[in-house]
Amino acid sequence: MLAFLVFLPLILLFALAAVYAERKVSAYIQDRYGPMEVGYRGLLQTVADILKLFLKEDVRPSGAESRMFRMAPMLIFASVFAGFAVIPLTTDILGSGIETGVFYLLAIVSLDIIGLIMAGWGSGSKYAVLGSLRAIAQVISYEIPLGLSILSAVMISQTMNLQELSVLQGIWSEETTWLFGISALGIDVSNVGGFLSWNIFRAPILIPVYVIFFIASLAECNRAPFDLPEAESELVSGYHTEYSGFRFALLFLAEYALMLLVAMLGVVLFLGGWNTVLPNIGPLKLAEWTSGAPGTLAGNLWGAFWLIIKSLGIIFLQMMSRWTYPRLRVDQLMYLCWKVLTPAALILLFISGVWRLWMV
């Protein structure tokens, strides 16, 4: 319940901030200012936008499948929001500590695609149908490298419980952590913590895996350069072409919530979860000072702080790539997925298994 009360406002706040940030980042990349008029340097711009959306009429096309059309935004947002149930924001703030958290997450995020089909097909608009068809092709394809990359991290950590994954990557881990995961070096960094105990440093093979995960997650949440389902220049706005008012706001919210979800998932799987960035350096117990003991208020605050900071960093990268790279063609999208990412992920999965067997 606590997690619900924390995550819902967090997502809402994040969506507001992210839209603003997205506009600012794109503006600065393009040597302009972005929103500047509403509030100080346009800070209230998205608030004004949301207010406007709430006040707008909920237009429903006469050719739409009424029930599907009306349900789709709620289904999409519900599935994305359900994904947050297993994200360990801190040691205590966690919706559900189920052992199969990773599976649950993959499954629930895939449910999102059902909502996209409902929205696209139910709209009775060719643009929406085309957009949702593209979304299906894209998301189903990218489930594979995404799943394989997650599987690599799971194999290294030997657990599918996201909270356990987080604990393993910090100074509170009960396992011995060798520098770069190579026990032969004989350097024990269990008490150093910081970034050295993150999964991508515990097993450097996970660095390319994380790159695959990042790319696949971009495609999963339909972000540029994989925004074919929404391709404004071709499909007006893809599957949510026909939406307006509050339902459109909900779709938008779900989109940004999904960004946050995949970013948090990546952080939990590869980047130490809620663990601090700073390592203990001799007498400077930076890791302990910036962590707080699990279960204490300080521990919770630090944990939430680190997880959110890291997630925002990843989201910033998502934004950068959106405003840097052009949209892929459909054939390029499939080429990248089936001929590059999937084979690479398979190979890395194999190497990860070997690593787990021999190195640790």
Added chain:
Amino acid sequence: MSKGANNTYFGDILEGITSLWGGLKITFRHLWNARHKRRQIGLQEKEYFSQGEGVFTLQYPFESFPIPDNGRYRLHNEIDDCIVCDLCAKICPVDCIDIDPIKSTEEIGKTSDGTTKRLYAAKFDIDMAKCCYCGLCTTVCPTECLTMTKTYDYSEFDVRNMVYHYSNLSPEESEEKKKAYEVQMAEKKAAKAAASKPAAPPKPVAKPSIPGAKKETGAKPVIKPAQGEKKPSATKPVIKPVVKPSTKQGDEKKADKPSAKPVIKPVMKPKSSEGESKPAPKPVMKPVMKPKKADGENKTEGSGKSLPKPVMKPVMKPKSSEGESKPAPKPVMKPVMKPKKADGENKTEGSGKSLPKPVMKPVMKPKSSEGESKPAPKPVMKPVMKPKKADGENKTEGSGKSLPKPVMKPVMKPKSSEGESKPAPKPVMKPVMKPKKEEGENKAEGSGKSLPKPVMKRPEAKNDDVSDGQKKDTDEASEAKKKSAKPIMKPIIPKKRKDDDQ
């Protein structure tokens, strides 16, 4: 690693990674440089094109781009230096300058470059909403009082506020000036009449002509003159409301003196009507020749003299009578026409064939000369005059009837000269040529054809040609408008033409 379409599988991946990384570096650099913005420097600065980094946006209402001092945007008229020559209004391709001049009874003063001012501007409006910033008006302005400034942001909520008023006369003042001028004119006319016209048979004719003249002008001025003459005070109040808004505008925009304009218009019209109507007594003019001479002199004088006007009036009246008679069947025309025609043709042919036609032409010519270039026309004017005289003589010879008729022609010319004679600089004007052409054509036509109608048309055509020939007047239409508005004569002509055409 090869590049492009023939890449290998791993070459593709490698190239993809490097180019993606290169792209990220570029966008990161821009993101980083967005901490500062580019300096807002003018186009004339050398670094203008070399600033590659930083935010480019100019937040316009709060910041503005430096404009060079010689920027050519909003117009400004230094009304104290304006001689109201009307050149700017004539050359403006979009007719956005509206000038209403009042003749002065005396020399008003000098502009800063020493040019003598003889006209008041009862109205000097520039409609900035129409202006296309071509700058033609500033190049023709003889005193360089009309200039373009670097002010470029002067948008308004009400498009009517885009009309800038530059006249520095209040409605009352302009009314006063007009009256003073009218009084002076009346005095001069009276003096002339007393000195030059012992016998005044034509006078009675003149009176009837007055109403005719009004009718002629009717198209535009009819209403206005009546108001101005009958009820100057009544019209004024109506005008004032209009004026007030304009003043506000002026204050806001730094424009000068909006108030006078509305008032001026009504006044002006009455004057014209009055001026024309007043001449009525002039008919007294005995010698046809004299009026003509007066016209010729007036023309030479150019603008400041009102002497020719009286002559004008007499002519008008006869014309009006003629014009009225014209609509009637042709036969009627001939009698009247003949004297006139005789005049026109007498010059060239001297025969009495197409008497009516020539009459038409003379009228036309004055118009053309008026509309186009008054100053230069002087020499031309004389020739015209002569023909008239000749006409008069011819008439005596051919028919011996219409002494007053010759008077008609002279009148025409003066009118034109009066209405448009303001711009002193024009003298060089081609107009001289035109009159000749017209005469030549008239002659030929007149000789070949005796029908009054064709003659009418031709004169018009000629006028048009003349205007075309004059490069100074870019807008034929504007000229036509002006002509029709000012000279009473013109209105009559168009009617005739229309009838003929039909």
